[in-house]
Amino acid sequence: MGLPEGFRWGVATAAYQVEGAVHEDGRGPSTWDVFAHTPGRVRDGHTGDVACDHYHRWPEDVALMRELGVNSYRFSIAWPRVQPSGSGAANPRGLDFYDRLVDALLAAGIDPAVTLYHWDLPQPLEDAGGWMNRDTAYRFAEFAYRAADRLADRVGMWITLNEPVVVMAYGYAFGVYAPGRTLMLDALPTAHHQLLGHGLAVTALRSRGARRVGLANHYSPAWPADPSSAADRDAALAFDGFMNRMFTDPVLSGAYPDLGALGGPGLAPYVHDLDMSVIASPIDFLGVNYYQPTRLKAPPADGPLPFDMVDVTGYPVTGMGWPIVPDAFLSLLRALRGRYSNGLPPLYITENGCSFPDEVGPDGTVDDTARIEFLDAHIAAMRTAIDDGIDIRGYYAWSLLDNFEWAEGYHPRFGLVHVDYETQKRTPKRSYGWYRDLIAASSK
Ligand code: BGC
Secondary structure, three states: OOOOOOOEEEEEOOHHHHOOOOOHHHOOOEHHHHHHOOOOOOHHHOOOOOOOOHHHHHHHHHHHHHHHOOOEEEEEOOHHHHOOOOOOOOOHHHHHHHHHHHHHHHHOOOEEEEEEEOOOOEHHHHHOOHHHOOHHHHHHHHHHHHHHHHHOOOOOEEEEEEOHHHHHHHHHHOOOOOOOOOOHHHHOHHHHHHHHHHHHHHHHHHHOOOOOEEEEEEEOOEEEOOOOOHHHHHHHHHHHHHHHHOOOHHHHHOOOOOOHHHOOOOOHHHOOOOHHHHHOOOOOEEEEEEOOOEEEEOOOOOOOOOOEEEOOOOOOEOOOOOEOOHHHHHHHHHHHHHHHHHHOOOEEEEEOOOOOOOOOOOOOOOOOHHHHHHHHHHHHHHHHHHHOOOOEEEEEEEOOEOOOOHHHOOOOOOOOEEEEOOOOEEEEOHHHHHHHHHHHHHOO
16 A cells, blocks of 8 residues: 555654754753753763754755655754743744744745754743643743744644653653653653643644644553563553553543552642643644663562563664664554554654664765664554554654764764764765655655
8 A cells, every 4th residue: 555645754853952052042041951061961961052053054954855855844943942931922033043944944845843842941940840830831832822823824733742751751750861850750740741731732823823733752662571470561561551651641532541550649639620621632643753662570679660671682773772673663553543543643653763873984975774774664664554554644754963862962873864063064874865765756
């Protein structure tokens, strides 16, 4: 079977990972600026101060995308550019940047897909409690309104949140990402407040004419370490609730999954009247970000979580050490359809990709065969899911450019285009040419 009419082939980036220019045009500080500038937080002290300098080099990057043949570019809007203190009037110079980018993309035949929150919370909001504070949800809706007010007439697709589970887990529970808090299970309210922010933002976006609205979640199939062990199976179920269901069930079915395995009162104390119906506001699509499966075993009796993660063995791995398992991608897509059946909106694969330690060779090329194999196998898995009748309408490779990979700094390279951070020279890798040919062939 072929791809659906109008299938989107895209590439994705996020503001803090590529833009740089952190002090320009009135941008305020974000949690990631503060975190990256705190010694010991990011490998080798790297920061997003310059990143890929996309803020200035976007015309070159748009040209690279036009040449690649993608029909959509997923990028995020830096909230601290639009509202430097996290609330109040919009900073017009911040919005001007995205305005120019959107116009240039449209002129190149590329539909903008905007993510509103890819983890760069304005620092003043963090100082007031961040996502632990319910008020942040309302501030987020206000930001969404201001962004859409300026751009909704030209942006084809809006993604409210990117991977709220990562913000909750890495940012507030384990402290390895900004804002670096180590609240463990006390971080749970950040789940509810982000989802409330999502629901409120859906209404705010639609009120300004946004055409297609959804969110992008991170999914990782949960494998019991020993499938014959009931305790390991329980650990996998608990992880599945935490990782795969907590941010999807409420949006698609209006209720949290059973989080009993986490202990404590769960989310009930934070849920006000009507919150769940706000969170379940109808969306037009679900964004799926997939990288790898996770293997779980029963935790020790005094463990802080109801699961322990163990390595997935027996598969090739990426430069991050992540197992390469395209079949897990297919089973995830099938599981989503099985779980939500008629309530599942159309899916877009909003992120999928891999890092390898790519280098520019003596002949000036970057031979990233392993990335081509990764993308080929995952795209094949997606096509099998489409043949199965799962409604998937687009695929965005992560990422257009090598970029700031959060706590790992500039070490991992996820791009289809190599970036030399000394000179900012962009060198399309072999995978770029491969993706270009794939897009051209599938558009015939
Ligand atoms: C995030 C990206 C990140 C990628 C690779 C996703 O979880 O949305 O920002 O670069 O994974 O780690």
